[in-house]
Amino acid sequence: MKIILFIAVLAFIFLSFSTAIEATQPLFSLYDPGTQFPVNYENFGTFSGIGTSAYSYTITNNTGLSAAVGEGIYPNTSSVYQDPEYQRYLAEGRLNGSHWDFVNSPDPQADFYKWATAPEPEGVRMFFMAQALVNAGLIDHAIKAYYCIIVSFPYTPSWDPGGFYWYVGPAAVNMVNYLCREYPEVGLRLANARVIIQNGEDLDLLNDIVTTTPGNYMPYTLQDRIAGIVDLSQLSIAQTRGTGKVQLIKYSNGHWQLKVDSRSFIIRGITYSPTKVGWTSNEMNLWQVVDDDNNGKIDTAYDSWIDTNGNNIKDLNELSVGDFQLLKEMGCNAIRLYHSAGADNKTYVPGDYNKPLLREMHDKYGVKVIMGDFFGAYCVGSGATWAGGTDYTNLQQRENMKSVVRAMVLDHKDEPYVLFWLLGNENNLEVTNTNAKTYPREWAEFLNEVADMIHQLDPNHPVAVGNFMLRHLEYYAQYAPALDMVGSNSYPGRYGFGISLYSEVKEKFDRPVFFTEYGADAYHYNVGVNEREQAEYHEGCWKDVVYNSAGNPGTGVVIGGVIFEWLDEWWKAPGDSNFNHQTQPQFWMGTAPDGWSHEEWYGICGQGNGNNSPFLREVRQAYYSYKKMWAPPVTRDPANGNIILSWGTFPGLTYDVYYSNDSVNWALAQSGLPASGISQASWTDDGTYTGVHPNNLRIRYYRVFINGTVPPRKILEVNSGGSGSGRVLIQGRTNHSDTITFEMRNPGTTTVIKTYTITTAADGTYSLTDMPRGTYDLTAKGANTLRAKAANILVDTAKNTAIATLSLRGGDANNDNSVGTGDMVILRGAWLSSQGQPRWDARADFNADRSIGTSDMLIMQSNWLRSGVQ
Structure with a gap:
């Protein structure tokens, strides 16, 4: 397997992270900065085969080009040795050791000298040298080094310690674009540069085809930056995917936007699987029902607390706040969930989901669910054995998977929390034990078949595929046109996902892309926990998402992303106890802060020493970064x-x-x-x-x-819609959770301005959002309660309005807003029955104790012949 860097600054770009120093002023001066910026390569050589695999650049004036580029940049490999500072560093022994020890060291000047003289292929040497220049704040010289790679060495591979290789050319394109974007003083942008790698999904260098277009520099002024920001409301719509409440809109400029209920929606998502210490992946959805402290509330959702002083003890001032509230305050609007497939691995299990909990998460906290089906990954849903693996050419396995997906869609399609459907999770990677890579056409055709089925069952929600990177896009374009968008699991480094990825999506499969996983672990090998590195990684990725979303200066193809992940999971290190937080790395990952993946440390929250799992939260710096970046407008x-x-x-x-x-x-x-x-x-x-x-x-x-x-x-x-919160108390109940209809009315009238259907919390609390400004009456009614009213509610600008507690009287079994003979008939018909029995009728269960008897009769009697607010 080859990890190709054309989707981002990948593999060895732990250089783009680690202990890199960001500088507004250069940390040192160059002995030989060169005579040109940017360098006009046409003055010193000839190009041929531009845009083809036969591309080459031939130098005709070596002396002139060496003078133009300056020290360290090919073909100027000599002037660095005359640099007095290089000579001083060398004499003082500050350059002793392997050049691989000089990647993102605390001394970028030493890194520059070491890599300028390193015994590596020119493209590899200059790539790491350029990163040292970035860390030192020598941006112009870094851009020249990266561009030299594009011009002269786009086909150079670099092998990493994990046994994979990547090409420096696409990564260099990404970096030049990034630096021109982030440093306005450069005043340039690189137009039309591409390095495309074909057949890059194996370890065979000989079958790779590298196509290069070096592009050209264009002025990039303040007015150019302004021109890149587009008012989408002034553009025509070129395409709409979906006919329901969730749609994908393509504008005339090629930008894509996700809309929910006709409002723009950028996915601010997170992988939410708060596994308790000691659990395994088999318990990934158990959090939805566990109540270890026996207080009637789901532990992680409502009882988690922040260990503010890091002592692993719940102090008196560390009150339970709950993950749902933390997600809301962070600005999260979606989580990604998957379901299991039963003991036989081919049966949908509706019990994986706590629907009332998910409804409340949506209604009260504003968080939707990306509903995922593994679609044969890890053999889930296919019914295949692990030894055999999921086979997308096997008709029986295909029917098994299709049946599971159908059941999932029918079970959830009418739920308010559903954002869209997600098929698969890295099924195009061998490690997920499928043959999608071997049979990409069959895989794509089956995706199309199931996506078509979902559209027929549920026109309200789009369908996405959960991909590893961007493999098989060309197959999706040809054989899976029913897919509405592409999800990509990508771990690119702190500079973001890169122009090469976005360009590939636009060229191969004209669909919006979102990142189904991205992130970095918070542990640095031989150093310890490093929250700042993790936060910087996330900040760079999200900034790249925003820049390339609709209406912004980038490509306009991105509709959001899903952080990996919310909470550290202690089961992930193979061969280790699930009660131990493993600090040894699991495998090489060049984009990680230290070049290694610490699988049990990806959470933007930790679990402390594990003794108070699943309640304790060590909230890391990345959480607070998102709290700022994802703040409501x-x-x-x-x-x-x-x-x-x-x-x-x-x-x-x-x-x-x-x-x-x-x-x-x-x-x-x-x-x-x-x-x-x-x-x-x-x-x-x-x-x-x-x-x-x-x-x-x-x-x-x-x-x-x-x-x-x-x-x-x-x-x-x-x-600017306002918000309001309050409490509903239902007569005769200890648990006040119920589906309540709220109406905002003009004061003193029955004219309804806006209606909400909300599932209240167990204590009766609720929240309303997007409330129009002004003074209103607010009414509330349950299915078997009388309507009540809070009068003259003032909804103020960007301020949460406290709404008076509403008491709802019971007894209205037939839901006509009055208590009388019709309700008595219903009560009599269900008298002394319990839930599950033939005569049971939930309408008469006024106190919600799942049995109908004297208590319900007394509630009805107390409100006999009474009516609610009209």
Whole structure:
């Protein structure tokens, strides 16, 4: 198996992470910086075969090119030896040791000298030398080194200690694009550069085909950056995939966007499998039902707590907060779940899911579920033996998998928490024990068959494939057109996934891509826990996602990503106890902070010493990074009432923020006519704006414009929906969880402005989001309760409104909002029955104790001939 770097800066780019030093000013000066930036290679040689596998560059003026590029960059391999600083480092013994010990060391200058003189192939030598230059803040020289690789050595492979190899060419393309994007002072962008690797999925170098287009540099000014930010509302729609509540929209500029209920939705997801210490992968869904502390609440969802002082003890001030609340505060809007397939490995098990819990996670905490089916990976669903493996040419196994998927879809398709369906998880990797790699056409055709079936069963939710990287895209394009999007498990390094990946998606299979897994472990071999490295990795990846999402300057093909993962899992190290948190690495992974994968340390939360699992949370720096990056567009600081806006900004730009309560006046203001209710404030490019909320305005709209552009260029508009929370208490019950219909009404009337259907928590609490601004009455009604009302609720801007507790009287068995003879008939028909018995009727179970008797009769009697709020 070959790990090709054309999807990101992969394999040895632990260099892009580790102890790298980021500098705004160069850490040292070059003895010979060269005479040109950028270098015009046409002046010193000839290109041939551009865009083909016969590509080459032939130097005709070696002396001139050496002078232009400067020290360390081919063909200038000599001037570094004349560098007085190199000579001093050498004399002081600071360059002793293997060059592999000089990757991301604390001294980038030493790294540069060591790699400038390293006995490696030129492409490999310059790649690691360029990384030392990046770490030293010598960006121009780093760009020249990376571009030299593209021009002269795009086909050079580098072998890593894991026995895999990767090509430096695609990685160099990614890095030049990244550096031009992140350093506006460069003033350039690299256009049309590509290094494409074909047949790169084995260990045979001889069958690889490397196609190279070196591209050309173009000016990249502030205005060019501004022009790359697009107001999607002004574009026509070229394609819509899906007819239901979740759709994929392709705009006329080729950008893709996921929409839920007609609103844009970027996937801010996380792999959520909070396995208790001692559990294995077989218990991946057990968290949905476990209540070890016997308090009537699911442990991980509601009872987890943050160990703020790291003493592995729950102190008095460390209150239970629950993972669901932590996910909400982080800004997470989706989790990824998979199900098992029974003892025979071919039967859907509905008991894997706690539907009421998932509904509450969605209704109260705003988190949806990406519903995954392994689709034969690890033999789950196919019924195959491990010895035989899943065979996509076997008709019986195909029918087994199709049957399991059908059952899953029918079981969940009408649930509010479903975001979309995900088929497989790295099935195109041999380690998952399938033959998808051997039979890619059959694999793709079967995907298409099942995706078609899902569309017929459920038009409301799209279908994705869970891929390893981007293998088989060409097969999906030809044989699986029913797929709506591609999921990619990718671990690229802290500089993000790279232009090469996005370009490949656009060229081979015109679908949006999202990252089904990405992340880094928090353990550094021989160093210990290093949260900062993990956080930097995540920050770089997410920044890349935003840049390449719809409406932004990148490719516009990305619709989000799923972090791997929420919580450390202690079962993953083979041959080790599930009660031990293994610190030895499991396998080589060049993109990891230390070049190794520590499988039991990928969580953005840890479990401490394990004694308080599954409750204790060591919340790592990456969590707080996401809490900032994933913050809702508009929040209000409860301490001072200030408005806070967040948006993923780009280097070199500053912004203006406008707010208004009147869309008509806003339009007038933009046309140059007088208008009222408009305010303006400066917003810097650090990603947030904080301003004093004008209390005399009931703000409805927030708009962000790029500063100083004419005409005004809008990049963000938020119709700032408010939020509210309260509690519903149902007469006669100790558990107040129920499905409640809430109506926002104009005060004193029955005119409904908005309706919510919410499953309340066991204590009766609930939350409402996207509430329109103003003063309203709020009513609540359960299926067998009378309607109650909270009058004159003021919904304020970006501020959570506390709603008075509503008491719901019982006895309304026929749900007509009154208690009378019709309800008595239902109660009498189910008298003295229990759940599961023939006469059982849940409508008469007013106290929700699963039996119907005297207690229910007393509730009805207390409300006899009473009606609820109309």
